[in-house]
Amino acid sequence: MSVQHPIFFQDGQTDWAQLVQPQIVKSLQALAQPASILAWRSHSLRSNFFWLAQAEAAGLPALPLRFELERELGVLGDWQWVQEIDDQVWVVSASQLAPALQNCAYLNLSSGTSASRTIAFPGWGHLRSNAIACAEFFRWDSSDLYWCTFPFYAHAHELFSKPRYLGAPILALQATEIETINQHLQDPDIRLHILTTPHIASAFLARHLAPRHPHQVCFELAGEYVAIGVVNRLRDQGFRTCISWGSAETTGVAIAVMEPRVAGCIGTPLPGYQLGTLTFQQEMNLHLEGEAIPPFLANDGQLRETLGRFTAKDLVVWDGNQLMFRGRSDRFLKFHGTYIDVALVEGWAKQVESVDNAFLALVEHAAQTQLVLFVQCVESKEWDGIRHHLAHEMLNQYGGIRLAVQIAPQLAHTPTGKLIRDPHLQLKHLES
Structure with missing residues (x-):
């Protein structure tokens, strides 16, 4: 793999070779074992690229993490500290993962939205x-x-x-x-x-x-x-x-x-x-x-x-x-004694080409709890047809259970572009 390609940061340009620090690489290699991982808490892009470069040069799988190391590393199962390299930068070991870590470039964690988090080991x-x-x-x-x-x-x-x-x-x-x-x-x-x-x-x-x-x-x-x-x-x-x-x-x-x-x-x-x-x-x-x-x-x-x-x-x-x-964890929602299939109901909306996204949630109000499907669709002229389509599917599948439908050109997303599945935050967004 070439190391000469430039990397453009906001504050200047470098390349992969310039990021590598031989002394740090040498110290990491001394700690390398079949189950060793270089883990650090993600910070600035320059810092992240720096530690990624050291991990690759030392032959260690890289594991940048979103939150505190102790909180995040639980997804590995059994693991042990090996040595602190810098503030919030550690070599850790997970012996039960040793076979998966062979030729592993990077440990890719899920975002944690599933019932239990998942992990992959791309080589x-x-x-x-x-x-x-x-x-x-x-x-x-x-x-x-x-x-x-x-x-x-x-x-x-x-x-x-x-x-x-x-x-x-x-x-x-x-x-x-x-x-x-x-x-x-x-x-x-x-x-x-x-x-x-x-x-x-x-x-x-x-x-x-x-x-x-x-x-x-x-x-x-x-x-x-x-x-x-x-x-x-x-x-x-x-x-x-x-x-x-x-x-x-x-x-x-x-x-x-x-x-x-x-x-x-x-x-x-x-x-x-x-x-x-x-x-x-x-x-x-x-x-x-x-x-x-x-x-x-x-x-x-x-x-x-x-x-x-x-x-x-x-x-x-x-x-x-x-x-x-x-x-x-979110396969079914229990509503009025009936288990509602989340993927099925969301899929009814997503069958419509003009629908960009949808999610189903229970919204608790002071007097009642509603089953609400939030739908993102920029074509307002299709909204009535979408509501009719959803009502028809709901009647066929669940009889008299009422589905409230909230449609908007844009639903609320995180700064990184992920749909926010909190119904109260979505309602606040729609009211603003």
């Missing part, structure tokens, strides 16, 4: 295959810039593996640093490849990026839900757009529409899911390879836990059009 070969798939789809060359708006602790592997395998400079910038991004786009020969969420792409970047021509910008969309309506609207604006598979978090793209119109679900899932039968693979037109950790099997729509080094509790559903990953 260099997997990252390289995803990079090649990405390059082939977008016809990259060495002048293309690469930018990722996801948090570093969730997608560090994207921030260094793809651009370096593809020979592309990295823009290590926050999603809000649009002026700097636009300065790069003033060169008509520059193309910018952006890994981002559908919400940030459509609601923010598409409005504020100022390329000489939209084809300079390539959106690679990943996240908990990627709607075909968002893909098509971005393409209608002239942006090159596809749904990324291999870039998604450990729990995968929660619902990725695999219709031919998308024509660009690139890459393979991170090792973490081994998805079932030949029919399943043929229908999805995906090549799934490598050992799955945890070794899940999809069988008749139900995810079965098998004996393995690591387990998690998710549901996988494939209905011929949509692939769904859901944590068991």
Whole structure:
């Protein structure tokens, strides 16, 4: 892997080789064992890249974390401190994960929204295959810039593996640093490849990026839900757009529409899911390879836990059009004595192409509790039809149970583009 590709920070430019500190690398190598991991609490982008570079040079898997180390490292199961390297930077050991850590580049944690958190161990070969798939789809060359708006602790592997395998400079910038991004786009020969969420792409970047021509910008969309309506609207604006598979978090793209119109679900899932039968693979037109950790099997729509080094509790559903990953903690909502299938009800809304996202929740008021489906749809002329469609499906499935529907052009999202599934925060957002 080349180490000469530049990294552009807000305060200047460097490259991978300049980040590596031989003395730190030497001390890390002295601590390296088959189960060693370099873990640190994510801070500035420059600091994160610095420690990522030291981990790679020392041959240690990297594990940037969002919160305090003690809080986050519980996902590893049994683990031990080895040595503190710097403030909030440690070498730790997890002996039971030693087989999974062989040739592991980076430990990728889920966001924690599932009933139990999941973890994947992408190796260099997997990252390289995803990079090649990405390059082939977008016809990259060495002048293309690469930018990722996801948090570093969730997608560090994207921030260094793809651009370096593809020979592309990295823009290590926050999603809000649009002026700097636009300065790069003033060169008509520059193309910018952006890994981002559908919400940030459509609601923010598409409005504020100022390329000489939209084809300079390539959106690679990943996240908990990627709607075909968002893909098509971005393409209608002239942006090159596809749904990324291999870039998604450990729990995968929660619902990725695999219709031919998308024509660009690139890459393979991170090792973490081994998805079932030949029919399943043929229908999805995906090549799934490598050992799955945890070794899940999809069988008749139900995810079965098998004996393995690591387990998690998710549901996988494939209905011929949509692939769904859901944590068991929110598979069903109990309402008036009836268990409501969350994925089913949300799926009724997501069948509508103009619907960008939806989530089901119980909203407690002083006098009553409501079952509410929050729907994001920019086409207000379709709102009445969506409500009628939902009422019809609800009547057929659950009889007289009333579903309240809140539709808005934009639902509330986190700064990193993740849908906020707190109904009270959404109601406050809709009232503002």
